[in-house]
Every structure is written in C-alpha cells, then in structure tokens.
Amino acid sequence: MQRHIVLRVTTKLLMPFILLFALYVQFHGDFGPGGGFQAGVIFGAGFILYALVYGIESAQRVAPAGALRVLISAGLLLYIGTGFATLALGGNFLDYGMLAHEPARGQHLGIFLVELGVGVTVAATMVTVFFNFASRGQD
Amino acid sequence: MDAPGLYNYWIVIVLMMTGFYVVISRGNLVKKIVGLNIFQTSVFILYITMGKVSGGTAPILAEGFETYSNPLPHVLILTAIVVGVATTALGCALVVRIKEAYGTVEEDEIQRQDDAT
Amino acid sequence: MLLSFLAVLAIGILRLRNLFAVVMLSGIYSLLSAGLFVVLDAVDVAFTEAAVGGGIATVLMLGTLALTTDREKAPKPGRLQILPLLCVVATGALLIYGTLDMPVYGDPAAQIHQHVAPRYLADAERETSVPNVVTAILASYRGFDTMGELAVIFTAGIGVILLLGRPRKRRGGPSGGQDE
Numbered sequence: 001m002q003r004h005i006v007l008r009v010t011t012k013l014l015m016p017f018i019l020l021f022a023l024y025v026q027f028h029g030d031f032g033p034g035g036g037f038q039a040g041v042i043f044g045a046g047f048i049l050y051a052l053v054y055g056i057e058s059a060q061r062v063a064p065a066g067a068l069r070v071l072i073s074a075g076l077l078l079y080i081g082t083g084f085a086t087l088a089l090g091g092n093f094l095d096y097g098m099l100a101h102e103p104a105r106g107q108h109l110g111i112f113l114v115e116l117g118v119g120v121t122v123a124a125t126m127v128t129v130f131f132n133f134a135s136r137g138q139d
Numbered sequence: 140m141d142a143p144g145l146y147n148y149w150i151v152i153v154l155m156m157t158g159f160y161v162v163i164s165r166g167n168l169v170k171k172i173v174g175l176n177i178f179q180t181s182v183f184i185l186y187i188t189m190g191k192v193s194g195g196t197a198p199i200l201a202e203g204f205e206t207y208s209n210p211l212p213h214v215l216i217l218t219a220i221v222v223g224v225a226t227t228a229l230g231c232a233l234v235v236r237i238k239e240a241y242g243t244v245e246e247d248e249i250q251r252q253d254d255a256t
Numbered sequence: 257m258l259l260s261f262l263a264v265l266a267i268g269i270l271r272l273r274n275l276f277a278v279v280m281l282s283g284i285y286s287l288l289s290a291g292l293f294v295v296l297d298a299v300d301v302a303f304t305e306a307a308v309g310g311g312i313a314t315v316l317m318l319g320t321l322a323l324t325t326d327r328e329k330a331p332k333p334g335r336l337q338i339l340p341l342l343c344v345v346a347t348g349a350l351l352i353y354g355t356l357d358m359p360v361y362g363d364p365a366a367q368i369h370q371h372v373a374p375r376y377l378a379d380a381e382r383e384t385s386v387p388n389v390v391t392a393i394l395a396s397y398r399g400f401d402t403m404g405e406l407a408v409i410f411t412a413g414i415g416v417i418l419l420l421g422r423p424r425k426r427r428g429g430p431s432g433g434q435d436e
Binding site for chain 2: 259260262263266267269270275278279282285286289292293296297298299300301304305308309312313316317319320321323324325328329337340341343344345347348351352355356358360361362363364366368369372373376377380381387388389390393394398401402405408409411412415416419420
C-alpha cells in the first residue's frame, strides 16, 4: 500500500471520526438506534481499516494481541460482575433496580454498564479474529 | 411493501430455500459457508416481516407516535445476527485449517483423501 | 422490489464459480437486507446487519479466500442433482403450507402483538427510563439472553485464537510440499 497515497491519507483522516462515531453509537443507544453490538463492530471495523491500509505490524503496535485478549474477557466480566453486584446488594441476579436509590435510575445505570461490557468484548473479538486471519499466511 | 397478504412470506421462503440448496448441493466449503449466511439472513427477514405492524413506526418511544412495530422479534434477531457472525468466523477458521491439512477445500477430494488413508 | 433484487442475488451466488464474486455478492445481499429492515421499521436490526453482515462477515470471508482457493471446481457435466433439489422443494412446500394460516402481513391484531409486546411498549419508559424499547428489552427485560450471546462471541474469539493463533507447522501431510 505504499503507492496508494489517497487511501493512506483518507484513512488517517477518517480514523478519529470512525472511532468517535462508534463511541456515539454506544452511548446514544438509549435514545436512538444503536447499543453495544453495533458500536463494538464499528470500533473493530475502524481498526481493521487501519490494519488493511497500514499493515498488520503498525496496527498491532496500537492494539497488541495480549491487550486485546484481556479486553475480550474484561467485557464479559463486566457484564457478569454487574449481575453479581446486584446479588450482593440484595436483589436477584441482574436486577438493576438495586444499583441506585430508585429503580428507574438503577435500571439506567445497569443498562449503561451492561452495554459497555458488550461493546468492549465485541470490538476486541472482531479485531482479534481479523489479526489472526491476516497473520496466518505470513510464516 | 404493500403486496397482498402472504406474498412477502413466500418470497422469503424462496430465498431461504436457495440458500439451503447452496449448502447441500455445492461441494466447495467456502461456498457452503456463504450459502449458510444467505439462509440465516433470509430467516431474519422472515421474522422481521412477521413483526411489522402497518402504520407503525420504529419501536423508539417518542412524542406524537401511537403505533409501534413489535420490538420483540427485533431483539431476538439482533442476538441471532451476532451469533451468526460468530459461527461464520469459526467456520472460516476451520476451513483454513482444513485447507492446510488436506490441500483442498472441495468436499469430494477431502473424502477421497480420507478414504485412501 | 427489494425482495426481487435479493432473489436475483441469491441465484447469482448459486451459479457463479468465481469465489471472489460470490463473497462480494453476499456482502451486497447483507446490505440490501439491511435496507429492507429499515423499510420494515427495524432500525436497530438494520444497523447491526449492515455493520456485521456487510462489514465483518465479508472481510472474514475475503481473508479465508486469501488463505485458501479462488475458484470453485466445475461440477461433473450432465449430473443434475436430484436429491438436494427434491429435499429443497419438499422443505419449501412444507414451509409455504405452514404459512397458509398465518395472519396477513402487517396485521395489527395478529397474535404475535398481543401478549408481552404491548406491556413492554407501555412500561419501558416508566420502568427503565430508556426510550429505545429494543435496548431496554435487550439489556434489561431479556438480560440473560444477552449474557449468553456475549458468551457466544467470547467463545468464538477464543476458538479462532486456538485454531489460527499458533504459527503453522511445516509438515508433509497428504498434500506433500504444497504449502506456500
């Protein structure tokens, strides 16, 4: 991709907007279409675009494989941790009403945490799968 | 999309059967995975078609709208889409390993190599 | 209209033997069905299908094509495959027979809209203070399902790491020295 100046410059310009849009979709999922899964996929797609244009090594300097593995587990742990936190606070598993002083606020907080966990795991999984596919043929 | 009665469902069933036919009749493993994807997407279209209410709008509560489409199929299909891509990813990884082990992705050649050893 | 485009795409995927074209057509299929979902008022589903089906699945399959082969083998001439065709026609006929007593498309009095859905639509804002009912159901009313789904994605990621993570060992299998 050394010769494709237009692609390289456009990707560099677009990357912050793609990642920002992913964050917007994640947190605005309560009020419009969106939520954890869509945001995670868009975030992963941003990293995949960078890896396609600039090479796997550059992309892996930003997102090393070990850190991605930790992130995959961290999202799932956040989800299940929210469930256990509600257990510890006296309610049922994943009964978000226990998380705050009134049930509706607790539900909002619980949904926020849960969608964050989903977004993190989905993004890390998409990027990891792509890195594994792309570096397979290069031994 | 205001065709009479059940016509929508029948077209979607035709799409499903095309995907199904690709899975069972073609020997190339990658094409089978693509056919499986077509089958899955057509099933999603079937469910979402069942959930639509005429005159309704997207199920996001807002001022001024009375009828909403049924949100429950949307939730189920969201889960199904993501599970589908997880299956596709694992299937593609398996195809890559099969190609490295057998040298081919055609089903009959793999069968022949297996029968020969 | 969109559905007829989808039918043409499906037949194209069936007949073509250049696998690159097949993967591209399946990406277009996902994108068109995302458009169809928007027409059917399913905006969250359209978003997810466009991102996941048109983006991630296409990239994964292109990666697989780069690591495997580019064309499908030509079928033996003259062998019309009766058994798969019969299977498909029988399943299709059964499904169409099954749809004959379904309610008309878009009917607001259908059974599917009567039990839980009106309760979710009426109570979601009051109980969860989240206007997007799909997110409220996904994360709160049906939170267990989403947890399971997250576990499935986790497992798929781990599976791909296990299958493709180690470097390829050079070994002389049935294919001899054909590794590139």
